[in-house]
Amino acid sequence: NAGVTQTPKFRILKIGQSMTLQCTQDMNHNYMYWYRQDPGMGLKLIYYSVGAGITDKGEVPNGYNVSRSTTEDFPLRLELAAPSQTSVYFCASSGQKYQETQYFGPGTRLLVL
């Protein structure tokens, strides 16, 4: 099984540019999450989704948007990139509501200059 896949692995953006980070899972999980991890820090939740068509804000949603049109895909959109968005982005998924273990993708490293 592929599990959770993310693309791209690494990207450099100029200030003000936009991009979409892709996340796909093949485990038929209802719950999907986007985290960012700054150097030397823990993970902060950006957005999460409990199923297709349903999304909600996490701790640090400003500057990001998400959509969940299918169970498999949960893209994260940056509209106007800022240096503060330089980070590593992890997508994760989990199954039933009380299935606690989250499966993480390999991460996308984003540098905004």
Place this chain on the structure above:
Amino acid sequence: EDKVVQSPLSLVVHEGDTVTLNCSYEVTNFRSLLWYKQEKKAPTFLFMLTSSGIEKKSGRLSSILDKKELSSILNITATQTGDSAIYLCAVRGAQKLVFGQGTRLTINP
């Protein structure tokens, strides 16, 4: 606001030492506490602790949940250089998983 705090933030020990990592939390509607190990990639799952499973052990690693004190510890005995990593504690509330800032563990040979 839900909060998870880990200590120490950084720890350097010699190979063979025993270490104890701490995690305390204030989370509404506690469901479970999870420990992850993160090397230079995505976090990998270690343990999950719940009200019905407050102690877990796997090889040299063990973890205990203290629901009264709202905390957990992760013990690693006979440490090896391969144990060098960031150890993340996360607590699940009603819907979200809240992560602590992590403990960076370095094992010197």
